[in-house]
Amino acid sequence: MSRPTSLTPPPDVKAPDPHPSAPPPGTELGEHYDGCFGCGEEQENGLRLRTRVGEGVSVDTEFVVGPGHQGAPGLAHGGLLTCAFDEALGMLGFLLHTPAVTARLETDFRRPVPVGSTLYIHAWCAGVDGRKIYAKAVGRLDALDGPVAVEASALFLSVGFEHFVEHGRPEEVRRAMENPDVLKAARAFEVNP
Numbered sequence: 645m646s647r648p649t650s651l652t653p654p655p656d657v658k659a660p661d662p663h664p665s666a667p668p669p670g671t672e673l674g675e676h677y678d679g680c681f682g683c684g685e686e687q688e689n690g691l692r693l694r695t696r697v698g699e700g701v702s703v704d705t706e707f708v709v710g711p712g713h714q715g716a717p718g719l720a721h722g723g724l725l726t727c728a729f730d731e732a733l734g735m736l737g738f739l740l741h742t743p744a745v746t747a748r749l750e751t752d753f754r755r756p757v758p759v760g761s762t763l764y765i766h767a768w769c770a771g772v773d774g775r776k777i778y779a780k781a782v783g784r785l786d787a788l789d790g791p792v793a794v795e796a797s798a799l800f801l802s803v804g805f806e807h808f809v810e811h812g813r814p815e816e817v818r819r820a821m822e823n824p825d826v827l828k829a830a831r832a833f834e835v836n837p
């Protein structure tokens with residue numbers, strides 16, 4: 645089935661405000677799931693990214709590129725850079741108070757990212773249209789105002805928690821549901837949609 649491919653919100657859609665119960669700027673969001681490759685503490689070889697709330701519906705994270713992240717000798721793998729962007733963009737759902745999944749993600753690699761560098765990723769929501777969440781991100785090399793190395797545009801779709809319960813492998817879903825932090829997040833989303 646063919647899909648519309650635009651990653652830009654319709655012209656009448658404005659950038660949203662954070663949900664009233666979203667944490668204030670500067671708050672570290674922590675892991676959204678301990679088994680997540682992007683942020684989970686239990687994921688030994690994962691990126692273990694930590695994301696902070698920015699102004700409006702935006703987040704910031706730093707990806708320190710190590711030898712385990714190489715594609716070419718001494719250079720970051722593009723797929724892993726995309727993963728870091730997916731993680732940062734995905735966290736915007738917390739500020740909108742809805743679980744969301746990536747439907748489409750486009751990454752532009754502007755400069756090589758060497759091992760040893762830090763990518764400063766800033767992600768923001770450009771608009772919400774029904775279930776569609778349009779998001780953008782930029783990654784700068786080695787400083788908040790460093791040269792742009794990577795840019796991304798994404799479409800996320802809001803889903804209910806049943807998305808994860810229905811589609812995830814039952815043993816991990818069961819284990820996640822035993823985690824009080826996951827349950828707390830699920831309830832908060834459901835009680836304050």
Ligand SMILES: CCCCC/C=C\C/C=C\C/C=C\C/C=C\CCCC(=O)SCCNC(=O)CCNC(=O)[C@H](O)C(C)(C)COP(=O)(O)OP(=O)(O)OC[C@H]1O[C@@H](n2cnc3c(N)ncnc32)[C@H](O)[C@@H]1OP(=O)(O)O
Pocket residue numbers: 647648649650676677682730731732733734735737742743744745746747748776799801803805808809817820821826
């Ligand atoms: C019980 C324990 C739960 C524990 C959970 C714990 C935490 C999770 C909570 C929150 C997550 C928080 C943070 C996450 C942070 C980082 C993680 C990274 C995020 C990911 O890594 S997540 C994995 C990769 N992701 C997927 O695994 C999605 C697979 N996929 C699907 O599950 C479906 O595909 C879905 C749901 C996307 C849509 O399905 P659907 O049936 O709901 O909707 P439908 O298809 O009807 O589309 C509705 C409208 O969107 C348009 N549309 C759809 N897809 C489009 C596309 N690709 N391009 C352009 N437009 C598109 C249509 O054209 C239509 O548009 P229109 O309304 O205008 O016609």
